[in-house]
Amino acid sequence: MIAFVIYKFILCAIVFGVSLGVAAYSTLWERKFSAILQDRVGPDKAGPWGLLQPLADGGKMFFKEEIIPTVSNKFLFILGPSLFMLTALMTGAVIPWGADLVIGGKTYSAQITDINIGVLYLLGVVSVGVYGVMIGGWASNNKYALLGAIRASSQMISYEIAMGISVIALVVTAGGTLSLREIVQQQDAGFANIVYQPLGFLIFFICALAETNRAPFDLPECESELVGGYHTEYSSMKLGLFLFAEYINMFISSAIMAAFYFGGYNFPFAAEFYNAIGLEAGSIWITLIGFGAFFTKIVIFICVFMWIRWTLPRFRYDQLMDLGWRILIPLSLLNLAITVGVEYLRGNINF
Amino acid sequence: MALQLTNRRKVVSNKEQSFSERLYLPGILKGMLITGSHIFKKSVTIRYPEQTRPVAPVYRGQHVLKRDENGAERCTACGMCAVACPAEAITMENAERKKGEEHLYREEKYASKYEINMLRCIFCGLCEEACPKEAIFLTDRIVDAEYERDDFVYGKDKLVEKIEKRIDVSKRQTIEVSEFKKVPGTKHNTLYDGKAIGKGKH
Ligand code: SF4
Ligand code: SF4
Secondary structure, X not given: OHHHHHHHHHHHHHHHHHHHHHHXXXXXXXXXXXXXXXXXXXXXXXXXXXXXXXXXXXXXXXXXXXXXXXXXXXXXXXXXHHHHHHHHXXXXXXOOOOOOEEEOOEEEOOOOOXXXXXXXXHHHHHHHHHHHHHHHHHHOOOHHHHHHHHHHHHHHHHHHHHHHHHHHHHHHHOOOOOOXXXXXXXHHHOOOHHHXXXXXXXXXXXXXXXXXXXXXXXXXXXXXXXXXXXXXXXXXXXXXXXXXXHHHHHXXXXXXXXXXXXXXXXXXXHHXXXXXXXXXXXXXXXXXXXXXXXXXXXXXXXXXXXXXXXXXXXXXXXXXXXXXXXXXXXXXXXXXHHHHHHHHHOOOOOO | OOOOOOOOOOOOOOOOOOHXXXXXXHHHHHHHHHHHHHHHOXXXXXXXXXXXXXXXXXXXXXXEEOEOOOOOEOOOOOOHHHHHOOOOOEEEEEEEOOOOOOOOEOOOEEEEEEEEEOOOOOOOOHHXXXXXXXXXXXOOOOXXXXXXXXXXXXXXXXXXXXXXXXXXXXXXXXXXXXXXXXXXXXXXXXXXXXXXXXXXXX
């Protein structure tokens, strides 16, 4: 029992540490990558190649003056960013980070928890994240913040529908399982889900952009209209939490996309490769190599997120809603219908 | 034909978006290819304090107050530069040279205080043009950044060149300029090397 608790605790610590670390270095890479795309150099003064920049940024955030507007609701004002950060970190719990590990005859899975409704858990937690934004924006007692929060929540809610439907189509292809571990494992045997669900992936990807409030869907914080959007009134580390949680969300979204559609910690000819270098199932090397493959996919997705951000201007708000409700939702329904039809013809489901 | 008042009329296209345009995706991909192609381009950044941009030989940057060949300050506090300055950036106070200070000041009257406000200065070079004593020149040095506005008011400590570290202004004071100044009407001027020309006594 104690061993189990310790093992889970260590795993949690690792996942949190990795999430935070990746988020921190995403901020640096975002600046570097934007610089590369714009023929600039980017931050390079703090440490070699600017590697200490995230530390400097974090330190700066801590030392900024902390302001809580007197007209705001103090409790909710603090609750907002905390909730946003909490939900961002919670999503990491159900993601299978690597293959199972056998140490001393015992199997340890590289996943904090394999609940059989993992997909629903993800969707649920992601929607709770909206409350963080909404509460924060409302408690600020500021028009811009409120408008930003309303935009953020309506955007998140609208895109969650299309996202949910495309995930249902994915679950149908995956044989009806809602466990992320099984979804990843069944891709090990056959092809990655992207082969079966290209349209579903596209919809999911667009919705993930909108869910993480990143360009071209960064209307909740569009500076030209709303000053800072829902975090206008925030300063110091509370602002830091909002900004940081966004990067964690980006990391987790990339992880989910890699797990759902690109086989997670699998890679083509993984079994043959492990055989060729003589690794047995359960070896720590398999877990590590698998994690490496997973991580590579995540990093590629993060780069694509940034690439899009530094390419596209922001949508207009009516275009955003139009895209969500009149294009993506019908498309995802179509995708679901086709998926169910094909699976029925293949005899995988019967009514 | 409708009455046409000017020929600057322009027909603006207001055509419906085509299907592929409404899909956004082709346009997005095209845009991403454009930005993506910049990954392989060289950055144009000049890392300023370590690298400097090459400037023209006659670049007008931070001023210097010259000393003559004996190390005495050339400026005689005549105020011509301050009068010429369109930005009113120059102020000065004068003082009379005492006995025994001949090695410090070239003329009988000198500037005891000489200040240029680098925030007001527009680096036009008119002060240099106006100076009858060839005392002030602009150089290719760049005025440093400061934290306080007051620090931009440069006094004599920053403006007068150090005896052991003379500042070369020959790039701005070319032979041609010196020759030009020999022309009657501009002959009140002296050559940069300090040789008096014309009939004026300095
Ligand atoms: S360069 Fe022009 S603006 Fe500057 S001090 Fe000389 S005359 Fe004035
Ligand atoms: S710098 Fe030249 S113009 Fe200005 S006060 Fe001195 S001598 Fe006169």
